[in-house]
Amino acid sequence: MFRISGWSLIRLYTLLVYIFMFAPIVAVVILSFNPQQFGSFPMQGFSFQWYLKLVQNEAILSAFKNSLLLGSLTAVTVTAVAIPAAMAFVRYDFPGKNTLNTLLLTPIMIPEVVLGVALLLFIRWLQQPKSFLLLLMGHVVITLPYVLLVVQARLVGIKRVYEEAAMSLGANPLQTFKEITLPLLTPAVLAGMLFSFTISFDDVTATLFWATAQNQTVPVKIFGMLRNSISPEINALGTVMIVLTISTPLIAGYLIRKFARGGTIN
Amino acid sequence: MNQEPNHPMVQFKGVVKRFDKLVAVEKMDLDIARGSFVTLLGPSGCGKTTLLRMVAGLEQPTEGDIFIKGRRINDVPIHKRNLGMIFQNYALFPHKTIFDNVAFGLKYRKVAKSEVKARVEGALELVRLPGYGNRKPAQLSGGQQQRVALARAIVIQPDVLLMDEPLSALDENLREEMRREIDNLQQMLGVTTLFVTHDQREALSMSDKIVVMKDGRKQQEGSPEEVYNESANHFVADFLGHSNFLNGTVIGAEGDATRVRLENGGELLAASSQQWFPGDKVEAVVRAQKFQILSDLEVPASRDMNSFPGRIIERSYMGGEVSYFVEQRDKTVIHAMSMVRTRPFRRGEDVVLVVAARHCRLLPKT
Ligand SMILES: Nc1ncnc2c1ncn2[C@@H]1O[C@H](COP(=O)(O)OP(=O)(O)OP(=O)(O)O)[C@@H](O)[C@H]1O
Ligand SMILES: [Mg+2]
Numbered sequence: 001m002f003r004i005s006g007w008s009l010i011r012l013y014t015l016l017v018y019i020f021m022f023a024p025i026v027a028v029v030i031l032s033f034n035p036q037q038f039g040s041f042p043m044q045g046f047s048f049q050w051y052l053k054l055v056q057n058e059a060i061l062s063a064f065k066n067s068l069l070l071g072s073l074t075a076v077t078v079t080a081v082a083i084p085a086a087m088a089f090v091r092y093d094f095p096g097k098n099t100l101n102t103l104l105l106t107p108i109m110i111p112e113v114v115l116g117v118a119l120l121l122f123i124r125w126l127q128q129p130k131s132f133l134l135l136l137m138g139h140v141v142i143t144l145p146y147v148l149l150v151v152q153a154r155l156v157g158i159k160r161v162y163e164e165a166a167m168s169l170g171a172n173p174l175q176t177f178k179e180i181t182l183p184l185l186t187p188a189v190l191a192g193m194l195f196s197f198t199i200s201f202d203d204v205t206a207t208l209f210w211a212t213a214q215n216q217t218v219p220v221k222i223f224g225m226l227r228n229s230i231s232p233e234i235n236a237l238g239t240v241m242i243v244l245t246i247s248t249p250l251i252a253g254y255l256i257r258k259f260a261r262g263g264t265i266n
Numbered sequence: 267m268n269q270e271p272n273h274p275m276v277q278f279k280g281v282v283k284r285f286d287k288l289v290a291v292e293k294m295d296l297d298i299a300r301g302s303f304v305t306l307l308g309p310s311g312c313g314k315t316t317l318l319r320m321v322a323g324l325e326q327p328t329e330g331d332i333f334i335k336g337r338r339i340n341d342v343p344i345h346k347r348n349l350g351m352i353f354q355n356y357a358l359f360p361h362k363t364i365f366d367n368v369a370f371g372l373k374y375r376k377v378a379k380s381e382v383k384a385r386v387e388g389a390l391e392l393v394r395l396p397g398y399g400n401r402k403p404a405q406l407s408g409g410q411q412q413r414v415a416l417a418r419a420i421v422i423q424p425d426v427l428l429m430d431e432p433l434s435a436l437d438e439n440l441r442e443e444m445r446r447e448i449d450n451l452q453q454m455l456g457v458t459t460l461f462v463t464h465d466q467r468e469a470l471s472m473s474d475k476i477v478v479m480k481d482g483r484k485q486q487e488g489s490p491e492e493v494y495n496e497s498a499n500h501f502v503a504d505f506l507g508h509s510n511f512l513n514g515t516v517i518g519a520e521g522d523a524t525r526v527r528l529e530n531g532g533e534l535l536a537a538s539s540q541q542w543f544p545g546d547k548v549e550a551v552v553r554a555q556k557f558q559i560l561s562d563l564e565v566p567a568s569r570d571m572n573s574f575p576g577r578i579i580e581r582s583y584m585g586g587e588v589s590y591f592v593e594q595r596d597k598t599v600i601h602a603m604s605m606v607r608t609r610p611f612r613r614g615e616d617v618v619l620v621v622a623a624r625h626c627r628l629l630p631k632t
Contacts, residue, residue: 161357170374
């Protein structure tokens, strides 16, 4: 008799979970190569026509440009904010330190819908129009907690003696930061930039509130296209997004490992 | 540099350091002479590191002043103090090569490029690591890393070399080797050194002067011989080496020695540099190494020798020496150590411990 053991059930269950999670994604990727307008299996042939259409679609290209620009600017801005903030929180003592730290981390816990509305209200109160700057500000707020956490964790791991040794040898605090702390912090800084780029690049909910017709991002654009029709173009666009969001961290991870060789801490 | 030889290299004047309520260093007055090797010795938490860090500028004194070459440096930031620091865990910059580590301090001293190279290589040669310049710290052993740290500190020709337990992360054999290396280097360069340790052997073997500390207070300051042979109080005598403490009352002077009636009824003759009066409560200090151990059949001692009959209750062999615990008739135990003889005594054997009056010292009983 064939016996079903507990383990084989667990294996089966795990498999089902993975299928449930990844099947839609795989379907999107496969259908993006489908020559027919209305996708159905089995596919009749194979074509790149939707990708071609994609590169010819001005609106999508401009959304792409927006997304890339926004993601990069977010990454740069947020690390520029996070590094000094992390230094202050980890290396110095000042009144209200814990409160401020918690405050900067709260965007993780607040639903994005609330954040989206809140920032809009804020802008209204300032009597400013929606703009790319608003979008950038919003994305910085959303991604700051992640970057701050990564950089802080690394900074805690960098022992103070390195900085003390540098200063005892004659480096002033700024030189010490530049020569010792920052280089030792680099992996965390790169990881943080990457995080923020991907989060910014992927974000839909909050961005829906902040984007204007001129500065739509790719996810918002997709969302808009879905309202009209389910064009196979979207499959192609989705595939491009998937490739981008997966390959960016992989490439960066490879680069970090390449640069950090021999630079272990402790 | 303009020398002012009448000033000590480092001077503490009434230095106090408090962390909130906790007093880490209490009213410290201390001079560190130019070129000398001074050790701060004491148990964990007695404030050694805090004192050292105040010289470095990593902590601010709560009260009092610190002078280097006669100049008050309380408000001089660390990077302007020209000190060489050696840390317990080496603290080599992990992302820089050995060369760049050693060259680090020269960068901020306007040294010409060609000279930097020569000086770094010279320093690496001095610590017997020539040709290691291109490696990263992680590729070196602990002992080698500490030698690089030493090179990095001395290459800048610091006024004072500060070392906080630099040997404690090394294993026993390496520690001995590094100790001699530091000692030789210090003598060769003549650099004023402030060394922190809780290991009395390190302190006794390397120092020109030892400062024994407890609970932030200086207990005694003096040459290794002074603090060892003429310990100022119970704590110092107990902390350094193995001491026996015998309580008693002074009977009277006997030549240049003092006779004491011990609590267990016996008598003891002790050399004394200070004058005692009959009835003074005292504590006689006898080092375990000063006893001679005789079998009870051997000839008893003369009048100025003190003898303590008893039975060996515990014995441990420690290589060159044997450690004996001898129980007297009143059950008090004396610790004696002696070189291994042809026949070590056995446990349970009756022996007589003999010690000359000049090896017994008296301290006031508090
Ligand atoms: N930054 C600090 N904040 C609060 N208390 C401190 C601080 N640094 C040291 N202390 C306290 O001051 C006292 C002296 O500390 P210190 O580190 O100088 O001792 P130590 O003699 O170096 O001990 P060890 O041999 O363990 O290194 C200790 O009670 C310690 O807890
Ligand atoms: Mg210490």
